[in-house]
Amino acid sequence: MAKSILHTIERNMPTFSKGQKRIADYILQNYDKAAFMTASKLGKLSGVSESTVVRFASELGYDGYPSMQRALQEMIRSRLTSTQRIQAADNLFGGQDVLSAVIQSDMDKLRMVAEEADRTEFNKVVDLILGAGHLYILGVRTSSFVAGYLNFYLHLLSENVTLVQSNAAGEIFEQLLRIGPGDVMIAISFPRYSKVTMNTVKFAQDRGATIVAITDNELSPVYQMAEAALLAPSEMISFVDSMVAPLSLINALLIAVGSRMRSDVSRTFAELEDIWNAYGVFGKMDDE
The missing domain is CATH 1.10.10.10 (Winged helix-like DNA-binding domain superfamily/Winged helix DNA-binding domain)
Structure with a gap:
């Protein structure tokens, strides 16, 4: 309508x-x-x-x-x-x-x-992430920060994760040289929709990858190209976008993925804690 x-x-x-x-x-x-x-x-x-x-x-x-x-x-x-x-x-x-x-x-x-999120679609996205041969995360302009946040945590959970950097169009395609069937691209796109995102998603789709969209509504171009999609509003406030709802949705997605990988997640963070402690990555409260 x-x-x-x-x-x-x-x-x-x-x-x-x-x-x-x-x-x-x-x-x-x-x-x-x-x-x-x-x-x-x-x-x-x-x-x-x-x-x-x-x-x-x-x-x-x-x-x-x-x-x-x-x-x-x-x-x-x-x-x-x-x-x-x-x-x-x-x-x-x-x-x-x-x-x-x-x-x-x-x-x-x-x-x-x-209230409105499709739980069946949400679970489908979790399944696609867990079943991906290689996972590519794409987001340009303001969406790049959301993509970076998602990449930070998914990269801790799996070595088969690539954050697609968007400095230049040619470089993007070089990063996607080996994308193909069995791989999944998570395309994060919010208004104003970038043509770079559309072209990159089209390339990944042509190479046989499965597309997951994280976007604002069903009229979004990436929604039309995706096999599965998660929707969150990002209404414009002056010259900035509101990424509160998309980030909250991604938090839920990360927790759902982590819950399904329970033992692997526990081992990963136990190893990280040992590294952090051994190399004094984080200061202690009593040192202040």
Whole structure:
């Protein structure tokens, strides 16, 4: 539904009440701003009440204003420029306690993942990771930090893990020279979706590797290319992305993988503890 929300509004315009037409006109002309407004603010700018905005969302077939808002956000997420992001943040957080507003927004994302995550798909991803001949982890731009976090822990659990570095396109393909059937690529991609990620995933797919996507929604390009996918929202806050929900999802994935590798994980960390102690890697509290 997110793909066609503007088309849906235009198609149903003749059936709207006078107040609903005001909302529709405002959204059609300012959808990049409306996507990040509260129902109250959208109503004020459209010249109608908040309750009229809520009824408008229901009229379009959504189960509430937040669902309509998410549909707008998903539609425009990959289209906004950095300047538009900043303007959207002003609409979303203007006049509020920014700290509380941002934390509340992240909490809402975490709650969404907890309630809506597909457990069957989650277990499928765990199986694919454990069964991979070699595991490749890909993430560029802001997703590179998420990829690095996932790689740090998976690399401790298995020697067959490669973090694909994205300094140059040619170097990426050199790192994937031996990828093939039986291997798994975890492609982490959040708006604005990078063409580098798409091209790399296509290469891995052409070589016979299985693709696992960690992304924000079903409209994401990597979702369309993946055999399995885990979804977590990363709504834009000004010029930064929120990676709280994706990182929490990855924490759950790491714990699930570790639980299935119980004895191997115990041996690995027992050996690491011996090394850390022998070489004084970490200071002791009583040394301070």
